[in-house]
Amino acid sequence: MDYKIKSRIWIEADGKILLGEGRVNLIKAIESTGSLSKAAKSMGMSYKKAWSLIDAVNRRAEQPVIILSAGGKGGGGATLTPYGKSLINTFETINQNCWGFLDEQITNVEQF
Amino acid sequence: MDYKIKSRIWIEADGKILLGEGRVNLIKAIESTGSLSKAAKSMGMSYKKAWSLIDAVNRRAEQPVIILSAGGKGGGGATLTPYGKSLINTFETINQNCWGFLDEQITNVEQF
DNA sequence: ATGCGTTATATTTGTTAGGATATAGCGGGG
DNA sequence: CCCCGCTATATCCTAACAAATATAACGCAT
Numbered sequence: 001m002d003y004k005i006k007s008r009i010w011i012e013a014d015g016k017i018l019l020g021e022g023r024v025n026l027i028k029a030i031e032s033t034g035s036l037s038k039a040a041k042s043m044g045m046s047y048k049k050a051w052s053l054i055d056a057v058n059r060r061a062e063q064p065v066i067i068l069s070a071g072g073k074g075g076g077g078a079t080l081t082p083y084g085k086s087l088i089n090t091f092e093t094i095n096q097n098c099w100g101f102l103d104e105q106i107t108n109v110e111q112f
Numbered sequence: 113m114d115y116k117i118k119s120r121i122w123i124e125a126d127g128k129i130l131l132g133e134g135r136v137n138l139i140k141a142i143e144s145t146g147s148l149s150k151a152a153k154s155m156g157m158s159y160k161k162a163w164s165l166i167d168a169v170n171r172r173a174e175q176p177v178i179i180l181s182a183g184g185k186g187g188g189g190a191t192l193t194p195y196g197k198s199l200i201n202t203f204e205t206i207n208q209n210c211w212g213f214l215d216e217q218i219t220n221v222e223q224f
Numbered sequence: 225a226t227g228c229g230t231t232a233t234a235t236t237t238g239t240t241a242g243g244a245t246a247t248a249g250c251g252g253g254g
Numbered sequence: 255c256c257c258c259g260c261t262a263t264a265t266c267c268t269a270a271c272a273a274a275t276a277t278a279a280c281g282c283a284t
Contacts, residue, residue, distance in 0.1 A: 003130065007121045007210065014114065037230065046273060051232075068231060071281030075229025086223065094217045098119065101213045105206045111198065149260065158243055163262075180261060183251030187259025 003112050005102055009095055013060045021095070023053055024088050027080060030054075030066060036078040054078075061087070115224050117214055121207055125172040133207070135165055136200050139192060142166075142178060148190040166190075173199070 010020035017023075029039035040050035054066050065084035070076040106112045122132035129135075141151035152162035166178050177196035182188040218224045 002126065004124045005121060005206065006124055007119055009117060009119045009214065012116045012118055018115065035230070047231090048233085048274095049272075069281090070229090070231035070279070072230085073282055075282090076231055076280075077229090078231085090221050090223055094117065094214070094221075097217060098210065098214065102121065102206070102210065105209060109202050109206075111202055147260070159261090160244090160263085161242070181251090182249070182259095182261035184260085185252060187252090188250070188261055189259095190261085 005106055005112070007098055007102055009091075009098055011091065013062075016056075016060060018057060018060045019087065019091055023057055024091055026050055026053060027057075027066065027084065027088055030078045031080045031085075034077045034079070036066075036068060039078070117218055117224070119210055119214055121203075121210055123203065125174075128168075128172060130169060130172045131199065131203055135169055136203055138162055138165060139169075139178065139196065139200055142190045143192045143197075146189045146191070148178075148180060151190070 008021060011018045026039060026043060026045070029042050030036060033039045033042060036050055036054060037047050040047045043050075054068070057065050061083075063083040064081050065087060067079050067081060068076070069078075120133060123130045138151060138155060138157070141154050142148055145151045145154060148162055148166060149159050152159045155162075166180070169177050173195075175195040176193050177199060179191050179193060180188070181190075
């Protein structure tokens with residue numbers, strides 16, 4: 001049979017989710033579009049949900065991750081801070097390592 | 113800050129969840145109580161939900177995992193098959209290994 | 225001033241997952 | 255033959271979540 005083993009990791013701060021796969025994807029879309037609303041639309045996500053996710057990330061992180069600004073050139077926009085960049089980098093490397101580790105584990109089990 | 117990294121693993125069969133932490137816990141409760149309804153109650157879960165979870169597990173596994181029987185001695189009951197036993201064993205060992213691996217990963221990151 | 229494209233927030237509506245409840249069926253034992 | 259405790263399943267109801275819509279505020283540019 002084609003059993004597959006999957007995983008999901010996330011970072012918590014005082015018991016609440018700070019960063020998970022969905023938020024990381026959203027943040028990467030923000031980085032490439034420069035706008036929260038465009039990022040949300042590109043992912044088929046409502047603006048409201050995207051905003052509340054980013055708000056949660058910013059309030060729970062020890063330093064700002066995304067800077068949102070309304071008004072000004074181009075109407076405003078969203079930018080990823082260097083701290084945010086390093087945060088999602090470590091998240092993604094650990095995530096990849098985890099997948100690799102699980103692939104190893106599977107090969108050691110005849111059941112799969 | 114007290115960032116913590118958490119993980120969740122599960123086994124899929126043709127794109128659908130076969131076994132995850134919640135189902136494993138339910139199965140273990142079944143094993144110790146000998147009854148699906150008692151197991152559900154002990155976990156504060158509705159019988160309906162417990163039944164549909166176990167039904168999904170049995171239908172997606174290549175061999176039966178839990179045998180349910182209505183009527184007879186004691187009114188019936190639920191028993192874990194040897195195949196099911198080995199399945200949850202491998203799940204739990206891989207899960208533990210994954211946690212240990214992630215703990216290692218954290219120590220290599222100054223951000224935590 | 226006015227326009228523009230954003231962020232920010234409230235309100236209303238719709239959808240879906242789960243709980244609660246009720247009832248039927250099963251099969252050995254007294 | 256009926257009682258018991260369990261499995262099996264349908265129906266209704268509620269509550270949480272998501273979507274949709276509307277509106278305001280912001281600040282640079284023209």
